[in-house]
Each structure stands twice: as C-alpha cells, then as structure tokens.
Amino acid sequence: MGTTTASPIFAAERRMAWPRLRFPAWAVSWLQVGPMMLILSVLFALPTFLFLAVSFFDYDRTGIYPAFMLDNYKELLSTPSTWRVYVSSLKFAVIVWAITLGLGFNVAYFLVFHIRNSMLRTVLFLLCAIPFWTSGIIRAIAWVPFLGRNGAFNQILMALGVTQRPLEFLLFSDFAVIVTYVHLFTLLMIGPIANSLSKIDPALIEAARDAGASRWRTMTDVVIPLSKTGIALGSLLVFTQVMGDYFVVKTMSGGQSASIVSMLSTEIQAMQYPPASANAMVLVIFVAIMVALMMRVVDVRKELVK
C-alpha cells in the first residue's frame, strides 16, 4: 500500500486525522465484532445456561432450591399433553413452511426476474413489506372480522353463489391458525430468497436456455441450486418463528390448541421456574436439532461470509 503520493483531498484532512494505530488484521476484526459478541454472550448465552441450570433445580410453592435432579424432565416427557403440543406445533411448522416457501419463492422470482423497471420493483417490494409495519397482534386479529361467520370472506362467497350458508370452519380453527401464520411470515421467506436470486447472473439462465434446457430444467438445475442460501435462511426464520409462537395459536384457534410457548408461559406465570426451564431446554434442543439439520443441507456460513 503506497502512501507516498497522497492526493490533496485526503492530505488536507490528514493533519487533523487521528494518530495511526497499527493492529494486525485479526485484531481489527475482533474489535469490530467484539461489542456484538459481548452483548450476545451476556444477554443470550449466559441466560440460556442459567435456565439450563434451573431446569435441574427442585421447587415447591414458596421457592426454588438448587439441586441436581431429572424429575422436571421426567415429568415433562411423561405427560401426554407435552407430546400432543409438540406434534401439533411441528405439524403447523411444516405446513406453514411449505406454503410460505412456495409462495415466497414465486413472489421473489417474479419481482427479481420479471419486473424490469427497478423503481417499480422497489415499490412492489415495499408493498410486500408495509403490512409488516403494523403490529403483528393487530394483523393476527384482523383475520377475525375477515373470516368470521358474518365476515367479509363469507359475504363474498355467498354473493358469488359459491356457498349458500356461511362456512363455519374458517375462524377459530387450525385453518385460521395456518392462514394467520402465512400472512405474518411469508415476508421472511421473500426477503432472503429475493436477495439470493438477485445475485444470479442472468447470463447463466440464458446459457442454460441456449444449451437446450427446458424452463423446468433451468429452474431445478440452475436457479434453485443458486438460491439455496436464501431458501435455507427463510426456512430457518419461518420454522423458528412458528415453533416459538406465543399468541397466534392462542388467539386464532379459539382455545382448541396450545403452542409450546404458551404452555410454557402458563408455568412461568405460576412461578414454576424449574419445570418451565426444563420445558424451555427441551424446546431449545428440538429447535437446535432442526436448525442443525437445515444447516447441514446448506452451508449457510460458507455462502454468506466470503
């Protein structure tokens, strides 16, 4: 790096510039990453170890006592309702993942490859993002007057003559829960996938077509492999959001199903911290396994950090 021929623009300011400190490159990186690392260690890693410890504690109605016992886990895993809630949450997560992936990929593909005017593309992206600025809770309950017995959707269906009587299954059901999740989380898929797609060189797609590949082959052999980082990131976000959901299942299922986290918060409100911690640990391990599996399929780190 030659600094002998300093340009006048920089040289003028050089006199007031800070004294030059020389660090090795790795030390500079650590200085830049350090503050974030510190915050995450203290506020995320440490509290996680804390409830890992508490999950082995003993408790009664008046307090919790340091101990090392597995009773909290035994009790949790031998309760049938635990398994039921996990199965239902997993079912929601898989269904919502599949729908948001299909929808998100197509929307992102349309915006990146078919919209040629970059201003129009920005505006359409913003249209996708604007509902995100409204409180998630309000967006969830917005479905109540829409799907209800006298709701807008039933009115439209009846006006069109599709049904004679209002459909009852629309609201306070698994259907309503899935619709709300898809409404809330599709953007989490669109963002990362669009980011991956926009990095694909259009020449590659043209080359595939020139080489005689059909649309479908171009899609499966060129576009999808090149956008797998975005797909993986979006999947990660949607999956963990559904597994960690607190209010959607509670408000939209009409009390018919519970989510893992709402089950957990009931225990926290009852100050039963050790069983709540055990429950939390099981959920953390479950999510960690699923995320590790996804990261095995796509090496997100290699793709992102270059």
Place this chain on the structure above:
Amino acid sequence: MIVGGPSKAGAVTERRPWTFYALAGIFCLYMAFLYGPMLVIYLLSFQGENGGVTFPMVGTSTVWFQDIVKPGQMANIPVSFSRSMGLASVVSIITVVFAVAAGLGFRRRFPGSGVVFYLAVASLVMPSLLVGFGIGLGFQFLGWETSMFTSALGAQLTWTLPFGLFAMFAVVNRFNRSWEEAATDLGASAFQRLRHVTLPILLPGIIGVAMGAFTLSYDEYARTTLTIGTKNTLPLEIYALISSATSPTLFAIGTLTTGGSFLAIGVTLVLVLRMQKRRTAASLKVG
C-alpha cells in the same frame, strides 16, 4: 426490503413468456391475501358508535380514533406508544453501530469467526419468550428490577443484532473492495477510508438495517413481556386490550400505524432518491 436486481437492458424487446402472466397472477393473489384483512380493519376502524368488531357496519364515525387519545380505558395507548418509539430508537441506533461494525469485521477471516457466527445464528433462532425468561431469571437472582432500558433493551438486542448482522452480509457482499483499495492508494488513512468511502457507499443498506431493527423492536412482544417491568410498551398494551375487551379501537390503532408507516416509507424513499440523484450528479461532474 430494497433489492437491486440484475439489469436486463437487452431483454426489453423480448415477448413476455406465459410464466410472466402466471407469476403476475400469483403476485396479485398474494397482494389480495396480504391486504384483504388489512382493508377490513381499516374499514371497521370507522365503525359507527354502536357497532362492534365485526360486520355489519352500523354507520360511520371517528369515535374509535378519539378513544385512543381520550382518558379512560385506552389511556395507556399514547404513553406506551411513546415508550415503544423511544425504545425502538435506542435499539435501532445500537444495532446499526454494532451490526455494521461486525459486518465489516466479517469481511476477513479471523480466528474465532465461526464461534461468533454460530452464536448469532443461535440467538436469531432462539424462541423469543425463552430469551426474556432467561434474562428475567438472571435479574431475579441478582436482585435487580427489570426495566425498559436494561433488561428489555437487552432482550431485544439479542434479536435485532443477529438480524442486523445477516442483513449486513447481504449489503457487504455487493460492495466492491477496489473502492477501498483506491482510497488507500490515494493516501487515505483507515479512518478517512471508512468515513469518506466505505460508509457512504454502504449507506442505503445501513438505512435498511436501521429501519429493520426499529420495526422489529417496535413490534416486539414475546422477548419484552417478561423483561419490561411495570411499564408496558405498545404491543404489550395492545395484547392486554385484546384479552380484556375487544372494540374497534384496536383497528383504529392498526389504521393509524399503517398510515404512519406509509408516511415514514414515503419520506425515506424521497431521501434515498434524492441521495441517489445527488450521487449521480456528483459522479457525472467528476467523470
């Protein structure tokens, strides 16, 4: 999210394939799906005085908007709104500073980068309520009171910082390092290079990170509920309202938020466009 796609200047004259129309159809359906229920709540927020949270509309009025600011059941809405704005601003500033720094740090391989990366991933995918639970437990053991600018701020940062870092990866990946090399060759110090070259080029992405962090914080519920202490933020207040009583006031809040968002986005868009125009003008002058 603003994503710059590849330019396809040569393809303009080409006829649209049938897939264009199919995908355009899907996009329109998605828009209808996204905005359908939102339109319903915008409409119902003007529900008549005797109307309820569902159809039919019983006349029209603005009483539900007045309800938000009137003392009474909704008295906490304006206060909690200003709390949310304050907290979101602080979260957004901290996130921008540290996530941008970390994003720049990740441009070179350094020993331990894997640990930092996976810590960020873990923090991002951690079920939200559990973060608040862990921090709440910690505060209880230490005998500290939870409050907005200590525990709640911390809980939100565990979500906005990894988000900011991942957004920065996307921003930094598009950055051409030869600009920095050119600055160094012209004799810029590390600080000058950052101040006059790197940050200005990354600025649109950095604004995106700031807006994203602000939104995530402003709308955050599950991490905040166990760490906020006694003074609620807006989402917590709204949640309390749903469980106690439902009235079109909730929808009025939704309508106001959307109006506010449109305003904020419009202003940002104008600023970014003006910035781009100035930059193009400047580069034309230089070139």
